[in-house]
Amino acid sequence: MxxxxxxxxxxxxxxxxxxxxxxRRAGAALRRAQKLSRGDRTEAIRFESIHAVIDQVxxxxxxxxxxTVYSSAAVDRVxxxxxxxxxxxxDRKAIPEEIVGWLAAxxxxxxxxxPHTPGETIVxxxxxxxxxxxxxxxxxxxxxxxxxxxxRFEFLLSVALNSPHGEDGTIRPSDVSNTVLTECLRQNxxxxxxxxxxxLRVTYRDGSEGPRFPLRxxxxxxxxxxxxxxxxxxxxxxxxxxxxxxxDGAWLRNSKVSxxxxxxxxxxxxxxxxxxxxxxLDASVPTxxxxxxxxxxxxxxxxxxxxxCHLIEHPRAxxxxxxxxxxxxxxxxxxxxxxx
Amino acid sequence: xxxxxxNERRLQMPRGLTEVYDSPEARSLHSYIYWPNRSDEExxxxxxxxxxxxxxxxxxxxxxxxxxxxxxxxxACLACAxxxxxDDVPSVVRWHLAxxxxxxxxxxxxxxxxxxxxxxxxxxxxxxxxxxxMERIAKRYYSDxxxxxxxxxxxxxxxxxxxxxxVIIGMSALRHDAEFDGLRVPVYVTCxxxxxxxxxxxxxxxxxxxxxxxxxxGTMEIRFGERGKEDSVPPALSRFGRAIxxxxxxxxxxxxxxxxxxxxxxxxTPMPDDLRVRCADLIDRGLMSPERLCYTxxxxxxxxxxxxxxxxxxxxxxxxxxxxxxxxxxxxxxAEIETCRAAAMLGMLQRHIDNSDTAARSNGSVRxxxxxxxxxxxxxxxxxxxxxxxxxxxxxxxxxSQDRETHAPGEIVPLVCVPRGLPxxxxxxxxxxxxxxxxxxxxxxxxxxxxxxTVPEGIPxxxxxxxxxxLDTDIERRLAMLRVGRx
Numbered sequence: 073m074x075x076x077x078x079x080x081x082x083x084x085x086x087x088x089x090x091x092x093x094x095x096r097r098a099g100a101a102l103r104r105a106q107k108l109s110r111g112d113r114t115e116a117i118r119f120e121s122i123h124a125v126i127d128q129v130x131x132x133x134x135x136x137x138x139x140t141v142y143s144s145a146a147v148d149r150v151x152x153x154x155x156x157x158x159x160x161x162x163d164r165k166a167i168p169e170e171i172v173g174w175l176a177a178x179x180x181x182x183x184x185x186x187p188h189t190p191g192e193t194i195v196x197x198x199x200x201x202x203x204x205x206x207x208x209x210x211x212x213x214x215x216x217x218x219x220x221x222x223x224r225f226e227f228l229l230s231v232a233l234n235s236p237h238g239e240d241g242t243i244r245p246s247d248v249s250n251t252v253l254t255e256c257l258r259q260n261x262x263x264x265x266x267x268x269x270x271x272l273r274v275t276y277r278d279g280s281e282g283p284r285f286p287l288r289x290x291x292x293x294x295x296x297x298x299x300x301x302x303x304x305x306x307x308x309x310x311x312x313x314x315x316x317x318x319x320d321g322a323w324l325r326n327s328k329v330s331x332x333x334x335x336x337x338x339x340x341x342x343x344x345x346x347x348x349x350x351x352x353l354d355a356s357v358p359t360x361x362x363x364x365x366x367x368x369x370x371x372x373x374x375x376x377x378x379x380x381c382h383l384i385e386h387p388r389a390x391x392x393x394x395x396x397x398x399x400x401x402x403x404x405x406x407x408x409x410x411x412x
Numbered sequence: 413x414x415x416x417x418x419n420e421r422r423l424q425m426p427r428g429l430t431e432v433y434d435s436p437e438a439r440s441l442h443s444y445i446y447w448p449n450r451s452d453e454e455x456x457x458x459x460x461x462x463x464x465x466x467x468x469x470x471x472x473x474x475x476x477x478x479x480x481x482x483x484x485x486x487x488a489c490l491a492c493a494x495x496x497x498x499d500d501v502p503s504v505v506r507w508h509l510a511x512x513x514x515x516x517x518x519x520x521x522x523x524x525x526x527x528x529x530x531x532x533x534x535x536x537x538x539x540x541x542x543x544x545x546m547e548r549i550a551k552r553y554y555s556d557x558x559x560x561x562x563x564x565x566x567x568x569x570x571x572x573x574x575x576x577x578x579v580i581i582g583m584s585a586l587r588h589d590a591e592f593d594g595l596r597v598p599v600y601v602t603c604x605x606x607x608x609x610x611x612x613x614x615x616x617x618x619x620x621x622x623x624x625x626x627x628x629x630g631t632m633e634i635r636f637g638e639r640g641k642e643d644s645v646p647p648a649l650s651r652f653g654r655a656i657x658x659x660x661x662x663x664x665x666x667x668x669x670x671x672x673x674x675x676x677x678x679x680x681t682p683m684p685d686d687l688r689v690r691c692a693d694l695i696d697r698g699l700m701s702p703e704r705l706c707y708t709x710x711x712x713x714x715x716x717x718x719x720x721x722x723x724x725x726x727x728x729x730x731x732x733x734x735x736x737x738x739x740x741x742x743x744x745x746x747a748e749i750e751t752c753r754a755a756a757m758l759g760m761l762q763r764h765i766d767n768s769d770t771a772a773r774s775n776g777s778v779r780x781x782x783x784x785x786x787x788x789x790x791x792x793x794x795x796x797x798x799x800x801x802x803x804x805x806x807x808x809x810x811x812x813s814q815d816r817e818t819h820a821p822g823e824i825v826p827l828v829c830v831p832r833g834l835p836x837x838x839x840x841x842x843x844x845x846x847x848x849x850x851x852x853x854x855x856x857x858x859x860x861x862x863x864x865x866t867v868p869e870g871i872p873x874x875x876x877x878x879x880x881x882x883l884d885t886d887i888e889r890r891l892a893m894l895r896v897g898r899x
Contacts (some may be wrong), residue, residue: 073794074725076747102740116739117888124880128863131834135866140837141525153740185743186836187726187751188797196730197697203702206670207631209663211592217567221591247566247629256427277898279627279734311804334735334895 073142075191080157080304081130082139082170085182092323095156098122102153104389110189111333111343130182136213142189143169155183173227222252228254233287236270243285245272246277246335250367251406256346257376258407260287274339274373282339282370289384293412296326297391300360310365312397317363323349324371335370350382354390362397364403379409387411413458414448414477421474423492424503428526429477437533444480445529446487461487469511476507479525480532485510485606488521488528493746499520504528506610511524520655524650527654531647538643542583542601549585550598566628569598574616578785579605581613586624594633594667595625600646614652619710622673625899630831642666647684661775674702681706683753686791687716690723697728706899708733713893717762717790717799718755721831724752724794749873753833756859757876758799761829762788764810765801796842800853801827812856826853833880835859840871847872 083091091115096118105115119300134140145167174181210227212220225248232241245253263269271284308317308329309322324345329338354358365372379392391410395403418425432438438445445454452459465471465487476489493502522528525784534829549803550571557564565571566588568661574582582602589596602613619705625632637643645653645661645668653660658679663669668676683691695702708714711773714722723729731737737744763790788803806823829844832839857867857875860883866876878886 073727074797076727095498105739113888113892115542119739119882120745120884120888123746124884125744128866128880131836131863132866135868136838140502142838153742155742183743184834184836185750186834187728187747188754188832188839190796195693195697195699197694197699199697201696203695205699206674207633209592209594209631209633209667209669211864214591217590220593222561224590224593278844279898280898319613332892332896 073190073195074188076185076187077189078143078145079130079134079186080141080143080168080185081134081182081184082174083130083182084136084138084180087129087133089182091129091182092158094122094126094129095147095154097114098126098154109328109331110337111331119153119287126154126156126182130184133182134184139170139174141170143168145282154402157183160355170313202326217250218249221249222256223379225252226255229260233260233270236272242273242275242281244275244277245373246368248369250365250372252405253367253369253372254365254394254396254406257285257287257373258292258409261290261380261409263288263290274336276324276335276370277281278334278336280334280336282336282373283343283377285373286380286384289380290387291412293410294394294408295410296408297358297360298408300358300391302360302362304362305364307363307371309366312364315364323363329368338368339370339374339377339383342371342372343377346375346378349380350378350390353390358369358389358391360391360393362393362395364397376409383409383411389394413835417448417458417462418492418562419478422495423475423477424495424497426477426490426492427500428524429490432526434530435529440533440537441480441547444532446478446480446534459531464509465489465507468507468509470514470517472507472510476505478507479504479529482506482521482604482610483606486604488736490525494587506604508606510606516702517672521610522651527650530652532856535646538647542599545581545599546585546601549741557610563842566624571599572620574602574610574620575614576605576611579607581605581608582617584617584621586621588625588628588630589635589639592633592635592641593630594635594670595621595628595630597621597634597638598638598702600636600649602648611652612653613679614648618649618652620701622680623679623707623710625673626677626690626703629898630701632673634672634673637666639790643726667669677706678702682707683716684789687720687723690720694723694729700733704733707898710895711893711897713890713897714755715759715762720790720792721755721758721797721799722751724792725754725797732891733894736891749884749887750833750892753860753880753883754797754831756883756886756890757831757833757878758829758858760792760876761810761858761874762801762833765804765805765808796830797832798828798830798842798899801829809854811858811876812854812872826850828853828855829858829874830856831858833860833863833883835863835867841869 099196101115101119101122105119108115157175171181176318184317210224212223214220214223228244232243235241269289270287271289271385274282274285304319305323306312306319308324308326310326324342329342382390393408394406396406398404445456446458446461447456448458450457454460456462458478465478470487475492475679477492479488479490482488486506489507490502490504490506502525503520504520504525505518505721531597549569553571571585573580584597585599586595586597602617604610621634625634635642636645649760650660656679658673658675661672691705694700709716709719722732732752736748739745756818788801791800793800803824806825809827828850830839830843839857843855843857856872858874858876859867860876860878860880862879864873867873
């Protein structure tokens with residue numbers, strides 16, 4: 073197996089302005105990427121395509137006989153996130169002296185981390201560790217699919233609650249229906265006598281993880297509060313435009329949430345957004361949110377995690393009543409989320 | 413007749429054969445079985461079948477006893493043991509009558525004659541009902557989804573069909589079932605066809621079913637028949653399992669358990685031996701699950717040669733299979749993407765060689781392009797990141813710029829390829845060294861179209877038509893699929 077090695081290439085002075093300009097544009101793209109919503113790779117791709125040009129120029133310089141030093145060491149922290157070195161080097165550890173000299177002489181150096189140097193690479197993992205065991209077989213007791221789906225999720229959730237620190241100690245919301253997911257979470261948010269609060273991992277089918285979800289954390293009440301301020305929201309915009317007459321607004325923007333990204337990132341993004349929006353509500357005026365839901369698991373997880381966290385901070389300031397879309401039957405009211 | 417056949421060739425009576433001829437399953441296959449006691453004029457007689465085998469393009473060994481037809485151009489035979497040799501239960505093999513590639517001749521159909529006849533009888537008994545069921549499911553699916561252009565969810569019963577050169581070789585219907593959080597397969601119908609490799613319909617259908625089970629989530633348990641009226645694992649699939657050494661339906665006769673599904677998935681995913689060894693190592697190290705690996709290959713996110721190259725040359729397998737490092741870790745990202753560029757160019761090269769239109773240059777009167785596709789084999793030299801490709805003809809090697817007049821047209825020439833997205837002087841030297849070491853081979857530094865100018869003259873080049881940016885776009889697409897796919 074080949075090993076990685078860095079090639080530090082001095083850029084000819086005639087090309088230095090162009091490389092510095094490319095570096096500036098790459099750095100700007102990277103900074104913009106960090107401002108985008110999670111998983112939006114538009115600017116990341118732009119950064120990579122600009123940097124690919126820098127790399128190509130460096131390879132051409134190398135081929136033209138420009139000074140090059142190979143080293144197994146690498147510069148870990150380059151300001152701006154690119155592999156272009158110039159000015160003062162922050163990380164001098166194990167870097168060949170030539171490079172320090174070039175930089176002191178105001179030359180621009182590009183680091184290329186090349187993976188094809190002959191040698192024996194250390195492969196990760198641990199020999200004999202083996203793959204995760206195959207899943208256990210399971211069968212529902214019910215006959216209809218909704219009952220079966222609910223039983224399955226409840227079963228996995230109970231396994232997770234019984235061994236929260238084990239490999240199975242995680243909530244797996246992928247492909248669980250909107251109704252089942254919300255109602256099961258609601259049931260398990262309820263504090264139990266003698267049982268401690270459990271913050272369970274949340275793992276999606278793509279392997280990504282969202283923030284932990286607090287369960288057995290609150291004394292809950294099923295009663296719908298009366299005479300509270302009522303706000304009606306669609307969980308996500310655009311999904312059911314016919315609801316626009318009923319709701320006061322959409323809690324989340326579909327264009328930001330429904331993007332191809334790891335589900336854990338979507339969950340985290342929805343959680344942050346929801347917590348921020350809940351904190352915008354005036355805690356001194358108790359608010360009842362009627363949430364008209366459509367099924368996107370990370371959105372449900374993120375929103376209700378925010379609700380639980382908000383209720384922990386401000387008990388009795390918020391109640392949420394979920395409404396589930398049931399096709400021709402319209403929306404059906406679910407169990408209220410509020411503290412006693 | 414049977415005794416005469418055995419005596420003449422000094423063979424033992426295969427164990428269990430007499431019982432097979434007397435079994436109700438054999439009687440249900442009355443018109444197919446080559447009966448020893450019938451007149452040679454009858455098409456279901458042993459004499460008739462022996463004559464077919466004698467007239468075959470390549471006659472089988474003398475100890476092959478014909479049992480029943482597999483299709484119109486091949487026969488299931490029993491390999492009988494010679495007298496005096498310990499007799500194991502003889503396996504059932506398929507002998508083709510036509511002139512076919514020897515690699516496909518004599519393939520195992522089953523490990524046991526009794527189980528084979530029983531499974532064929534069961535399969536044929538259920539086939540008509542299965543086909544009627546398929547028709548009903550397909551009609552309903554067409555009206556509910558195809559006509560309305562609606563994409564079905566995984567829990568919807570979906571018909572699937574496998575065909576090879578306009579011959580349907582398999583049909584099935586499947587859906588995710590919340591009752592056991594796995595895949596339900598109410599219909600499973602396959603057949604052998606003369607122009608298709610033995611058990612290929614079962615392999616293809618099993619692969620498709622397993623990919624669907626993986627994609628839909630769940631435990632990977634696969635149950636057959638309808639809820640409340642379940643069937644056992646389809647006989648053809650069980651037979652295929654026995655032939656490849658994967659037991660199915662052992663934990664529950666009506667299902668493939670998650671453990672069995674894992675073994676079957678690994679068995680039906682085509683992998684060259686080197687790649688299989690590398691995969692086994694990575695699985696053993698806990699770096700990836702077998703299901704994820706098989707799905708990555710079967711869904712063509714990475715092809716076998718691409719994945720083989722990545723596994724053989726990179727220590728960053730885990731991050732690549734998870735979708736790559738974040739952009740701000742440029743150093744890691746460049747190392748990953750450079751490996752991916754090399755792998756992607758190799759994949760393109762292999763497809764180019766495999767799909768070269770050799771039929772156009774052949775002297776045959778009919779030009780069948782599909783049949784003319786050669787299949788190259790390869791071996792990754794993991795120490796230097798080069799790949800030796802065998803089986804390509806002189807004119808089938810694309811993109812090469814070096815003078816190769818030493819080889820005659822049509823001659824198979826070894827190819828040693830060094831794929832690099834960003835070729836360095838070290839790579840130039842490597843190619844020179846390889847060229848000296850392998851003077852009869854075509855050696856080439858495979859680079860993107862816009863990196864040609866960085867390579868000095870005298871270095872044999874293979875120029876991929878894609879530029880670095882196009883390769884990176886393709887790689888980003890693949891990594892994005894890995895980021896959101898099931899782990």
